[in-house]
Amino acid sequence: MIIDEYEKSSTFYYVVEGVISVEILNEGKRYISSFIFQNDFFGLDSFSTFKQKEHSIRVISEQATIFAISKEILLRLLNKEPDYYELLLTNFADIFQRHYGYFNFLHLPTTERIKHALHYLSDHIGLLTAAEHLELPTFITQEILSKFCRTSQSRVSVSLGELERAGWLLRKKVPITIN
Known part of the structure; x- marks a missing residue:
């Protein structure tokens, strides 16, 4: 701190x-x-x-x-x-x-809020992989996302799973990777 x-x-x-x-x-x-x-x-x-x-x-x-x-x-x-x-x-x-x-995104449903937050973070600190996917640093965890998106870690986990199943995420665990 x-x-x-x-x-x-x-x-x-x-x-x-x-x-x-x-x-x-x-x-x-x-x-x-x-x-x-x-x-x-x-x-x-x-x-x-x-x-x-x-x-x-x-x-x-x-x-x-x-x-x-x-x-x-x-x-x-x-x-x-x-x-x-x-x-x-x-x-x-x-x-x-x-x-x-x-x-502007606090009013969105949780999964959309998580998606918006991941997009926002990837714009600023995302790393481009060799396969040209965006990977977030390992310190962007479910805890950080829950604090930023003002929701529970369990809801973040569910939302990350939804985004992975939809194909928007390649990896829902750290390091979170966006397709």
């Missing part, structure tokens, strides 16, 4: 490699509200006027390299090199767009 729930950070971060999840606690359950991918920044809440935050940041990939920079140093750097403002704003706008897109 990088930042505990409710702990407001005074640090700004850049993901060199790895995948990070933003988790929220809702009715006693942890849900993934978004993912932070390679070349993304996070820590925007360090600029917030709110005293606390209601999410935690967790590394979910096997490895991650993350640079940290204090808010004060970042502000000095931005004042020296104003071109970096556009880089940061573009990156945060992209992260927000991905996050808003996530809410």
